[in-house]
Amino acid sequence: MTRLVSTVKGIGRLEDDGEVVALLHLDAADLGAALQAGLDIASISTAEVRERVPAAQAQLIAPIPRPSKIWAVGFAYADHRYEVGYTGAAQEPVIFLKAPSSVIGTGGRIRFPKAAPDEVDYEGELAVVIGRRATDVSATDAYSFVAGFTICNDVSARDVQKGRVPGRAADVTAAKSFDTFTPMGPALATLDEFDDPDDLHLRTWVDGELRQDARTSQLIHPVPALVSYLSRQTTLEPGDVIATGTPSGVGHKRGQFLRSGVEVRIEIENIGALVNTCA
Known part of the structure; x- marks a missing residue:
């Protein structure tokens, strides 16, 4: 499998095995810029190497630092619907947008907003990166429009989301769009080597305690269905990101909100680990 990274x-x-970063001869600052410029994922993956450096010395940024759109999916797993008491219909995905300016990379700090610092929560998710322009595509063809997968933490200010901040209406997009609220990374893994891209192991730890443990095969709406559905709402552009939703184990139902100094680690098999601390 090819795992691609964006670095400074x-x-x-x-x-x-991830010990070395081969820097590539490409006229683009990051993977998002390369995809947006029209390069396909195969040409990016096989580009000539200009330098090799130890991974420990490579400063990673988010694979797609500024996607034109970040679509996110709510109530995506049945067990998460159960834990939060959501009873809405499951025929269509629950979708919303996140601000591209909320993206940070692995190793970046999640900063609590002054407007709502007390109920910040984590959501470990598989993220899909679009590789080429997609409008009204079928689920059967959907994977041909996908560049690969990465990991996303859909950080959420639950009091803003639920309308518990005085003077603010409930607003899911605002709750999830504060600066630093979309950690993403560490790499973009191409699809060619996944045995089954629809069945990946996802786990989230908070300060070493395992909080989420699921498989993406449990998604109510699998990746091809999500890509197809969203492509019928709006054109998906190269470098756009779809955060596919989180399984059960989020903090707010148990009152376990993030606090300054804690580490959130999200792993998805064959992609790597997204690690961020809170400030």
């Missing part, structure tokens, strides 16, 4: 020195490919 350009686009790289992870080699030697």
Whole structure:
């Protein structure tokens, strides 16, 4: 499998089991810029290497630092619907948008907003990166429009989301769009080597305590269905991101909100680990 990263020195490919970053000869600052410029994922993956550096010395940024759109899915797993008491119909996905300016990479700090610092929560999710322009595509063809997968933490200010902040109406997009509220990374994994891209193991730890443990095969709406559905709402552009939703184990139902200094670690098999601390 090819795992691609964006670094402060350009686009790289992870080699030697992730121990080395091969920096590539590409005229683009990051993977998002490369996809938006019309490069396909195969040409990016096989580009000539200009330099190899130890991974520990490569400063990673989010694979797609500024997607034109971040679509996110709510109530995406049956067990999460049960834990939060959601009883809405499951025929169509529950979708909303997040601000692209909320994206940070692995190692970045999640900052609590002054407007709502007390009920900040985590959501470990599989994220889909679009590889080419998609309008009204079928679920059967959907994967041909996908560049690969990465990991996303759909950080949420629950008091803003639920309308518990005086003077503010409930607003899911605002609750999830504060600066630093979309950690993403560490890499974009291409689809060619996944045995089954629809069945990946996802786990989230908070300060070493396992909070979420699920498989993406439990998604109510699998990735091809989500890509198809969203492409009928709006054109998906190269570099757009779809955060596919979180399983059960979020903090707010147990009063376990994030606090300054804690570490959130999200792993998805064959992609890597997204690790961020809270400030």
